[in-house]
């Protein structure tokens with residue numbers, strides 16, 4: 001009997017635990033490539049429902065001032081001894097109702113790049129605050145996973161895995177209309193859409209046409225961004241490091257990842273790290289970044305907006 005009762009309470013507490021942890025879990029699955037996608041049913045082409053573009057009022061998710069002109073870029077002189085290595089820190093999920101770390105990062109003077117989700121609770125507020133504090137803004141474009149996740153995780157406008165490329169581009173344009181000073185875009189979720197080479201080619205073509213960059217967030221490691229980048233003769237930007245280890249989203253866990261990013265920057269001249277506000281990172285990510293940024297000068301690393309890395313790659317400065 002005792003054993004039966006113990007088993008019963010064990011199951012009960014496990015279920016309660018799952019319920020309590022759901023928001024974190026939900027959010028974690030959304031962008032972490034290490035997670036077990038197979039617990040969700042696959043998205044099939046016949047499931048694709050064309051999304052209408054009519055409604056774009058901000059929704060509540062369950063779970064301008066003008067920007068200063070981009071300063072003239074000083075290209076590093078390769079013969080210059082001791083030149084700083086470059087680090088771009090992109091923070092995803094601005095705009096979301098999950099607010100952990102938002103104030104700390106937006107109020108700081110550090111040159112982080114803010115990736116903002118379109119048409120969600122705080123999209124406009126975060127955009128105005130980021131632009132007002134001279135931070136670079138990019139669009140954090142929701143794209144479908146390869147498994148069926150709740151639609152609410154994407155927000156009201158997202159690119160489906162089997163979307164017609166011209167519709168995808170219309171959606172992208174609609175989102176950029178909300179963020180007129182955005183310099184480029186990256187991927188929110190997107191493990192399905194980013195494996196569709198035709199769609200990714202449409203993303204690069206859009207970026208090239210509008211003199212923007214597209215950052216391959218690499219939310220899944222076998223995406224088709226590099227292939228699409230090559231076939232459209234575009235400049236490739238790819239995430240090097242996610243700042244939150246799945247099993248250790250502590251201050252120390254994030255700090256370790258920042259150190260990894262710094263080592264990559266030293267090795268190849270630049271590194272691109274992605275962290276998160278809200279449930280996937282939040283206050284631990286923000287505090288770790290703020291403390292780490294104070295040590296950059298000693299490390300001879302320069303924190304730069306992502307557009308600077310893009311311009312330098314374009315100018316062949318890292319080859």
Ligand SMILES: [Zn+2]
Nearest residue numbers: 092093188189
């Ligand atoms: Zn995201």
